[in-house]
Amino acid sequence: MKDLRPPYARTTIDGARELFCTPCGAYRAAAHFYATAVRKQARRCKACWNKNAKQLRGGSALARMLHSVRVRIRAGAGGDRELARAWEISDVVDVLRRHGVADDGGGLCLVRIDPAKPLRPSNARPMPTRRARGRHHLRRR
DSSP, X not given: OOOOOOOSEEEOTTSOEEEEETTTTEXXXXXXXXXXXXXXXXXXXXXXXXXXXXXXXHSOHHHHHHHHHHHHHHHSSSOOHHHHHHOOXXXXXXXXXXXXXXXXXXXEEEEESSTTSOOOGGGEEEEEHHHHTTTTTTOOO
């Protein structure tokens, strides 16, 4: 059985509010948390939040591609969180290998082959990021 987490918030003797950060394993002043994290009662201080974001986006070219795919699936018309969660780095590697990309895929992003179908590994192909902006990402720059 998992250990029970301590309460999210507590008030100190002098009346200051402290919030619990799970990665740190300690209570921190409310000023150490982002306002959105406090509203959602997210148990991650600014330092841990930024560290996690840096790992997600800056780990490798494959990690950045995976993060981009997940964000686009969640932000799409259907907002399919389960499909976004199902994507893994191995799926990104398989798509790159299937289309003959030998390196780590830097400067590429994955787009749909058939725009009517969801973005799954079987319906994905790599494309240079600069060329993919616009129609495939549904935004203009």
